Amino acid sequence: MRRINLAGIALNLVLAAVLPVAAGAQQMESHVGKLTGHSDAGRQLYYRYCWGCHGARGNGDGENAPYLNILPRNFVIGAFKCRSTPTGTLPVDSDLYNTLKRGINFSNMPNWSALTDQQRADLVAFIKTFSPRWKTEKPGDPIQIPAEPALSVASIKHGSELFQKLECWKCHGQEGRGDGPSASTLTDSNDQPIRPYNFTSDNRSKCGRTNQDLYKIFMTGLDGTPMPSFADVIKPEDAWDLVHFLRTLQYNNKSPELALWMSTKEGAEIVNAKKVENTYTGSGVKP
Amino acid sequence: MDVRGGSGVNRMANRPVTTLLYVAAVLVIFLSTCSPASALPAFARKYGMPCSSCHEAWPKLSPFGQQFKDNGYQMGNDRDAPIFQNPAYWPVTFRMTPYWHRESTDKAAVDQTASGEAQVTTHGFDWSGLDFHTAGTLANNYSFYVLPSSDNTGAFHFESVWARVDNIAGSSWLNIKFGKFELDNLLSEKRILTLSPVGGFYENYHFQPFLTPGNRESSYTFGIGDNQDGIEWMGHSKNDRTRISAALISDNDGTPGLPTNRGYGGFFAASQAFQLGSMGLQRVGGFAYIGQQPTYFQYTTGGAGIPGTGIGNQRIYRVGLIGMWYLKKFDITTMYFHSGDNGTLASTTALTGAPPPPPSVTGARSPSWNGGLFESHYNLNPQLILINRYELVRMSQQVFATNPGNLGNTDTLTFGLRYYPFISSRAGFAYHAEYAISRIRGGSPVTFTDVTSSSLLGGIDFDF
Numbered sequence: 001m002r003r004i005n006l007a008g009i010a011l012n013l014v015l016a017a018v019l020p021v022a023a024g025a026q027q028m029e030s031h032v033g034k035l036t037g038h039s040d041a042g043r044q045l046y047y048r049y050c051w052g053c054h055g056a057r058g059n060g061d062g063e064n065a066p067y068l069n070i071l072p073r074n075f076v077i078g079a080f081k082c083r084s085t086p087t088g089t090l091p092v093d094s095d096l097y098n099t100l101k102r103g104i105n106f107s108n109m110p111n112w113s114a115l116t117d118q119q120r121a122d123l124v125a126f127i128k129t130f131s132p133r134w135k136t137e138k139p140g141d142p143i144q145i146p147a148e149p150a151l152s153v154a155s156i157k158h159g160s161e162l163f164q165k166l167e168c169w170k171c172h173g174q175e176g177r178g179d180g181p182s183a184s185t186l187t188d189s190n191d192q193p194i195r196p197y198n199f200t201s202d203n204r205s206k207c208g209r210t211n212q213d214l215y216k217i218f219m220t221g222l223d224g225t226p227m228p229s230f231a232d233v234i235k236p237e238d239a240w241d242l243v244h245f246l247r248t249l250q251y252n253n254k255s256p257e258l259a260l261w262m263s264t265k266e267g268a269e270i271v272n273a274k275k276v277e278n279t280y281t282g283s284g285v286k287p
Numbered sequence: 288m289d290v291r292g293g294s295g296v297n298r299m300a301n302r303p304v305t306t307l308l309y310v311a312a313v314l315v316i317f318l319s320t321c322s323p324a325s326a327l328p329a330f331a332r333k334y335g336m337p338c339s340s341c342h343e344a345w346p347k348l349s350p351f352g353q354q355f356k357d358n359g360y361q362m363g364n365d366r367d368a369p370i371f372q373n374p375a376y377w378p379v380t381f382r383m384t385p386y387w388h389r390e391s392t393d394k395a396a397v398d399q400t401a402s403g404e405a406q407v408t409t410h411g412f413d414w415s416g417l418d419f420h421t422a423g424t425l426a427n428n429y430s431f432y433v434l435p436s437s438d439n440t441g442a443f444h445f446e447s448v449w450a451r452v453d454n455i456a457g458s459s460w461l462n463i464k465f466g467k468f469e470l471d472n473l474l475s476e477k478r479i480l481t482l483s484p485v486g487g488f489y490e491n492y493h494f495q496p497f498l499t500p501g502n503r504e505s506s507y508t509f510g511i512g513d514n515q516d517g518i519e520w521m522g523h524s525k526n527d528r529t530r531i532s533a534a535l536i537s538d539n540d541g542t543p544g545l546p547t548n549r550g551y552g553g554f555f556a557a558s559q560a561f562q563l564g565s566m567g568l569q570r571v572g573g574f575a576y577i578g579q580q581p582t583y584f585q586y587t588t589g590g591a592g593i594p595g596t597g598i599g600n601q602r603i604y605r606v607g608l609i610g611m612w613y614l615k616k617f618d619i620t621t622m623y624f625h626s627g628d629n630g631t632l633a634s635t636t637a638l639t640g641a642p643p644p645p646p647s648v649t650g651a652r653s654p655s656w657n658g659g660l661f662e663s664h665y666n667l668n669p670q671l672i673l674i675n676r677y678e679l680v681r682m683s684q685q686v687f688a689t690n691p692g693n694l695g696n697t698d699t700l701t702f703g704l705r706y707y708p709f710i711s712s713r714a715g716f717a718y719h720a721e722y723a724i725s726r727i728r729g730g731s732p733v734t735f736t737d738v739t740s741s742s743l744l745g746g747i748d749f750d751f
Contacts, residue, residue, distance in 0.1 A: 041565075048669040049351070052337035052712045064335030064712050103364050108335055110362035113526040114351040118565045 030124040042126025058130030078131035082207035087229035089140025159245025176249030203253035331712035344672035354527035359430040359453030378423035386746025460522030476512035483742035486701030486723025491658035500735035506635040548597030552578025567613030587640035601629035624658035699725035
């Protein structure tokens with residue numbers, strides 16, 4: 001009992017010392033729609049909700065970090081996966097806000113939709129106090145997402161060709177299961193092994209579930225991971241074709257893309273060959 | 288466990304026992320129970336999150352914790368199923384509370400005074416019972432909760448035993464729970480922040496009126512704060528702002544083995560949360576319980592009722608409205624209660640093998656009463672919370688017209704604070720201090736005058 005108490009007091013003192021140092025050095029605001037977030041208010045929220053993983057200094061070394069197989073984001077570096085801005089640039093406030101609201105699938109980051117809008121905005125403001133980049137740089141300009149073209153079999157087929165041409169399969173595997181030949185070699189910016197996204201497991205990507213979210217991912221890249229930006233490699237219309245094809249890999253998701261693809265003889269054969277009936281993993285998810 | 292000291296207070300006071308025995312019984316009940324709230328470091332360890340994520344101040348849930356609970360102990364971030372955990376992970380938490388406390392009542396029945404009453408005060412070091420919480424997911428969308436709970440001698444019972452199928456057909460509106468569980472009370476008595484015999488329960492959740500001065504209704508026991516046996520449907524919006532539930536329960540107050548009757552009751556609850564600028568998340572809701580209790584045994588043997596054969600059921604009901612109001616770090620919960628019992632049931636003193644005389648013979652009426660609760664917290668920071676609660680119960684109709692109109696009226700005032708010296712995802716630890724005082728009109732079994740009781744408690748509440 002005494003050990004617990006002393007350890008607690010020590011930890012408390014450390015936090016009391018570190019948090020103001022880490023956060024009190026500057027005031028930040030965030031602006032999301034009509035909301036204005038304040039770092040002062042966000043500090044208490046961070047201490048309540050986030051500190052255990054992201055650490056008192058925001059550098060991702062919270063007490064739980066050693067137990068997580070995807071390390072928490074290091075806010076000091078200022079590199080974020082889910083952005084609407086070009087690779088290498090800071091995200092806009094709404095990017096961080098949306099990440100808080102949505103969570104990051106396939107990681108320990110839950111969605112914080114239970115918080116109020118104002119609380120999320122306050123947290124965004126506080127998170128920005130950790131990195132010196134926010135003092136010296138401005139966020140990147142959000143990329144322009146052209147209107148999604150009409151879905152067609154030709155679009156899906158072209159997307160399939162791009163999947164081969166861009167060598168997406170090297171990481172994600174030919175069937176999109178995240179088991180490509182390079183998969184086992186990949187590491188993130190923390191030098192931790194990272195697994196490519198398995199399209200067959202869910203209809204949610206790390207940064208959202210809509211087609212626009214998917215489009216953004218390979219046009220902006222996921223900074224801090226091996227997933228690069230393809231903005232300089234493919235044209236916007238090609239990117240949409242790739243989106244349409246990737247949706248067909250999510251054969252547990254009843255998407256229009258999959259339905260259209262399954263309506264063709266070729267598509268039906270490919271998709272049905274991938275399915276493994278009556279086999280469940282412990283997670284209850286059909287592989 | 289299911290009847291914190293307070294409900295015990297009322298039940299003991301309703302019988303013609305001495306007040307000293309009443310105080311002793313209160314202590315025994317309190318000490319035989321342990322902290323019922325669910326604050327599970329096992330969850331924190333599983334998800335690597337600090338306790339304060341899910342608890343405004345454990346065991347009280349935050350909106351995030353409520354969402355996690357309603358979603359079947361799932362974050363929805365693919366770390367929910369046991370398959371993702373270290374094989375050594377074992378979802379078990381224990382909780383216990385050593386403390387010092389002082390208990391006092393001003394109308395204890397004693398042999399040494401002419402009036403037969405005296406003020407009795409006692410104090411000393413003590414400890415609670417032990418809770419073993421084990422809960423979590425068995426697979427995606429299959430959750431469970433088993434809570435063996437002991438008294439402070441180590442005698443165990445099962446406080447919670449349930450399994451839940453979550454998000455059926457992919458809908459958050461379709462969740463089915465089966466077993467022994469806490470009713471969907473927005474203000475959870477299992478997560479109450481106070482621990483003392485006088486202040487460690489919600490009076491309105493357990494109140495039963497007096498039959499005559501000094502003598503409460505005693506033919507049945509029911510409290511919406513007690514865990515109940517049954518099946519529950521619960522639905523909620525994705526962000527948990529809207530919640531609704533309906534439960535069908537056996538009317539045995541969570542007691543195993545069908546001890547009295549075959550009656551069923553229904554509990555319904557609904558609430559809606561909304562944002563109010565930067566003030567926080569506000570929530571309003573309502574609940575209703577409609578149940579029945581037997582008045583006599585269909586069969587007896589040797590004069591004793593055969594368990595489960597209670598018949599002649601009569602209705603009881605409990606309804607209420609709740610508001611949970613947040614003004615940044617300050618919050619206050621307001622509740623209004625209205626309750627009533629059938630007159631035949633209320634005037635039945637014990638179940639026998641024959642129907643009790645009807646109200647036309649006894650002159651009994653159907654008692655009804657109103658109640659109010661105001662519980663406020665000032666959450667200075669995640670480590671310190673100040674607590675204040677005032678509860679009142681006011682009878683609107685007594686069982687017998689000859690009873691004083693205010694018989695049984697109760698006021699309880701509680702102050703407390705909890706300080707968490709560290710916030711961790713591995714364990715919980717709180718310094719706890721509390722003072723509570725209550726007054727029950729006509730509660731004395733000797734002189735039928737008002738009884739005032741108080742508790743002073745300081746201790747260390749911890750779980751791991």
